[in-house]
Amino acid sequence: MDCDNEMLEKILKKVNGVVKEDNEIREFTLIPSVGKDRNVSPINYVWEEHALGLETWCAGLLFGYAQKQIFKWRCRKDHDTLNDYLVIALLINPEVRTFWNIKRELLDGNLLDCSTELRFSRLVLSWKPKSYEAYSYRIAIFKKIGHAKMDFREESDLLDSVTRNTPNNYHAWNHRIWCFENYMLVYETDALSRELRFSEDWIKTHVSEHTGFHYRQHVIDSLKGHKLKEIDEYSKLVLNCDSGCTAQHQILYLLIYELHKVLPDLHHHFPGHESIWYHRKYVVHTMHAHLCQIHSVDRDIPQFEFNGAAKLLDGVARSCRNGVRCLKEEQMQSTNLYKRLVLNEREFLDGDFKDEDVRLSRNYRMWLRCIVGIIV
Amino acid sequence: MVKIFALSVLHKTDAGAVWLKSAYDVQSFSYFQRGSIQEFMGFVSKTIVERTQAASRQSVKEGEYLCHVYVRGDGLAGVVICDQEYPSRVAHTLITKFLDEFAAKYQPHSWPNLQEKDIEFNQLNVYLAKYQNPREADALTKIQEDLDETKIILHNTIEAVLERGEKLDDLVTKSEGLSLHAKGFYKTARKTNSCCTFG
Numbered sequence: 090m091d092c093d094n095e096m097l098e099k100i101l102k103k104v105n106g107v108v109k110e111d112n113e114i115r116e117f118t119l120i121p122s123v124g125k126d127r128n129v130s131p132i133n134y135v136w137e138e139h140a141l142g143l144e145t146w147c148a149g150l151l152f153g154y155a156q157k158q159i160f161k162w163r164c165r166k167d168h169d170t171l172n173d174y175l176v177i178a179l180l181i182n183p184e185v186r187t188f189w190n191i192k193r194e195l196l197d198g199n200l201l202d203c204s205t206e207l208r209f210s211r212l213v214l215s216w217k218p219k220s221y222e223a224y225s226y227r228i229a230i231f232k233k234i235g236h237a238k239m240d241f242r243e244e245s246d247l248l249d250s251v252t253r254n255t256p257n258n259y260h261a262w263n264h265r266i267w268c269f270e271n272y273m274l275v276y277e278t279d280a281l282s283r284e285l286r287f288s289e290d291w292i293k294t295h296v297s298e299h300t301g302f303h304y305r306q307h308v309i310d311s312l313k314g315h316k317l318k319e320i321d322e323y324s325k326l327v328l329n330c331d332s333g334c335t336a337q338h339q340i341l342y343l344l345i346y347e348l349h350k351v352l353p354d355l356h357h358h359f360p361g362h363e364s365i366w367y368h369r370k371y372v373v374h375t376m377h378a379h380l381c382q383i384h385s386v387d388r389d390i391p392q393f394e395f396n397g398a399a400k401l402l403d404g405v406a407r408s409c410r411n412g413v414r415c416l417k418e419e420q421m422q423s424t425n426l427y428k429r430l431v432l433n434e435r436e437f438l439d440g441d442f443k444d445e446d447v448r449l450s451r452n453y454r455m456w457l458r459c460i461v462g463i464i465v
Numbered sequence: 466m467v468k469i470f471a472l473s474v475l476h477k478t479d480a481g482a483v484w485l486k487s488a489y490d491v492q493s494f495s496y497f498q499r500g501s502i503q504e505f506m507g508f509v510s511k512t513i514v515e516r517t518q519a520a521s522r523q524s525v526k527e528g529e530y531l532c533h534v535y536v537r538g539d540g541l542a543g544v545v546i547c548d549q550e551y552p553s554r555v556a557h558t559l560i561t562k563f564l565d566e567f568a569a570k571y572q573p574h575s576w577p578n579l580q581e582k583d584i585e586f587n588q589l590n591v592y593l594a595k596y597q598n599p600r601e602a603d604a605l606t607k608i609q610e611d612l613d614e615t616k617i618i619l620h621n622t623i624e625a626v627l628e629r630g631e632k633l634d635d636l637v638t639k640s641e642g643l644s645l646h647a648k649g650f651y652k653t654a655r656k657t658n659s660c661c662t663f664g
Contacts, residue, residue: 118497121649140496294467
């Protein structure tokens with residue numbers, strides 16, 4: 090037993106050494122052991138790749154040992170030793186909330202270095218990308234150092250790699266939303282257009298992931314409170330607007346862009362994915378809701394091409410004078426935009442669908458009739 | 466994710482299938498897994514080609530991956546391993562395209578004697594990069610139209626493709642082409658599904 094403990098201590102020291110010294114460490118993995126040869130070190134560390142691997146045969150032993158030591162050392166004053174055990178235990182099994190909480194206690198007592206902790210939680214996420222605790226620990230660190238000091242490039246890089254490698258990683262997307270609201274919208278002028286561009290690229294390459302669509306919808310919705318400030322090329326392309334247009338115009342422009350550019354491309358290239366249909370529902374539903382809130386109506390402008398939309402919207406939509414007041418149903422239905430929306434959906438549903446899309450289009454037609462009240 | 470992981474050209478004879486050329490993109494996997502995953506993809510390609518009849522097309526689902534196979538009448542076979550989001554039609558279009566080009570470069574009589582290391586067919590790597598975006602295939606209308614006439618059999622697991630009595634686990638254990646590491650990873654992947662287990 091003593092001999093075992095000695096060995097475990099040795100492994101533990103070495104892993105901790107790597108985590109502390111390699112500033113760019115990116116990856117941790119458990120490697121399935123091939124033989125039962127315990128005379129060879131179970132640590133595989135490739136410096137050029139900044140990757141650290143631990144053979145599985147020692148993982149269970151190491152975790153059990155570290156766990157015992159943590160509770161033994163918890164009340165003592167030697168925080169560095171305690172942290173060493175925590176690092177090992179959490180790397181092997183990041184789902185133990187108690188250990189994260191001990192780490193928070195140390196963090197609150199200013200006993201840990203924040204940048205090392207960010208690196209460590211990133212390492213945990215490279216191995217268990219869906220570890221909720223690791224994300225929430227990162228947020229705790231940002232709260233401690235102040236949101237303004239957050240390095241968003243680093244955060245974005247981390248989120249890119251975890252969301253790319255693990256499908257439907259809601260924890261990671263929630264974290265992105267947190268960064269978006271607490272950091273990007275507050276400290277960056279081009280946040281909205283950059284995230285719109287980012288999410289468009291994302292949904293085009295991850296067509297069946299509701300998470301990505303949900304994030305895009307969240308960004309679009311947040312246009313309500315934050316007008317697109319910096320007009321870059323993307324926002325010009327999407328919004329086609331001048332400085333005079335209101336937040337409400339912007340959302341409508343964006344939804345039209347979604348309906349005319351983004352969705353047709355997705356439907357065409359990736360038939361049979363329900364997530365695309367759900368996104369379509371979001372677009373139509375939101376557009377319908379906005380139309381209800383638009384105040385004055387100009388019926389004389391007949392144009393509604395994607396590019397002509399700017400002209401039309403100037404006429405159709407003017408910001409509300411006394412808060413949000415809904416148009417009467419028939420008034421709303423007489424707007425050109427509404428008519429065009431109905432026509433657009435009718436033409437779309439008259440298209441040629443195959444296989445799974447036949448069922449999905451039937452559901453969509455039903456949804457339009459029962460939920461939005463558009464009969465096509 | 467819309468992603469292609471592997472493109473391979475194989476030659477199928479009565480004795481089995483032989484790799485002629487392969488291209489892999491496994492950068493998205495963790496460093497220690499890449500080698501094993503690549504080996505395993507090669508193994509799966511060969512296994513499925515051997516169990517696909519000449520002049521037929523199949524698509525086989527396994528977990529979140531899809532493996533598309535086309536074995537031509539003359540024994541030349543192509544495999545695309547991709548993510549489930551990658552459109553099947555485009556994958557099969559791509560197979561037709563690179564097999565045609567391979568056959569134009571190497572005559573059928575030379576196939577039995579070709580060695581993988583002697584073959585110069587860099588086009589496979591070029592296509593692996595280019596067709597990561599399936600929209601690139603929009604230009605290949607001719608092949609796509611021909612494909613519309615063809616029946617593609619879809620299987621929901623690899624087991625469905627195997628002959629009666631065969632099991633993937635046994636094939637993996639018996640395989641001489643897979644290293645111990647790759648077998649270890651395969652076993653772990655089968656066993657672990659949740660985020661809390663280890664070892």
